[in-house]
Amino acid sequence: MPWDLKPDRPIYTQLVEHIEWMILSGVYPPGAKLPSVRDLAREASVNPNTMQRALAQLEEDGLIITHRTSGRSITEDSEMIQKARIRIAREQVSEFLEKMKKLGFDKKEILSIINNMIEEVGK
Amino acid sequence: MPWDLKPDRPIYTQLVEHIEWMILSGVYPPGAKLPSVRDLAREASVNPNTMQRALAQLEEDGLIITHRTSGRSITEDSEMIQKARIRIAREQVSEFLEKMKKLGFDKKEILSIINNMIEEVGK
């Protein structure tokens, strides 16, 4: 899974999002141990300080827990993870509809375009 | 129409997008005259240099034309505008579906969530 970082936004926010969806999609299940800051940084080809910053953010959001000397792990609270997944999905939908509305597409057109393009998505 | 600039991404890219949708949605129709750099900058509460940068970008994209001493105007090429509108819409849909896929939603769920939220959009 490539990290695919772009220079158009702060890297640490992109790291947050990337790790976020790894948690929300189950790559790291509740309670799982995360690689160390240094390993994650190496994996993402990023400075450890930058990764540290991303992890601090995720901790603030309650998705991960720090164990000072034995690394970090995903929260055990699977309900919180589920809620975060729904919340973020709704945000995505909301932002998307807003943009399409700005471009002048109405409900019907939006659904039409999606149906034309959705085949690439699994299931 | 508020410009609604956020500090999480470069301002000039947000200016580009904002002016872009004003063109694509017809606020500025083909051939229309744009306000001066200084006026646009004042309107967006931004430094003229920053606005200048955004306009240079839009010119590079072919959406606007500079007349050196009499300001700028929107391209007369309405076909290009139409194509840009479709292209950008498809990009938005593509990015959106990609994100939802990453969050673990399948086709059915995506359509379901959209149908639940789409009422806020006009028509």
Place this chain on the structure above:
DNA sequence: ATTATTGTATTAAGCGCTTAATACAATAAT
């Protein structure tokens, strides 16, 4: 006991973005 691995902190440097202050040439407006 010793060593390696945690997270954490600090300092300095470089970079792009943004603002502010100015200035200039070309030309539209008067």
Place this chain on the structure above:
DNA sequence: ATTATTGTATTAAGCGCTTAATACAATAAT
């Protein structure tokens, strides 16, 4: 003819982000 308005260019400063280098305390691993 004069004035105002275009876009454009330059310089300096401040800011956040990122990297690099380094160090430290706590503790897990050996």
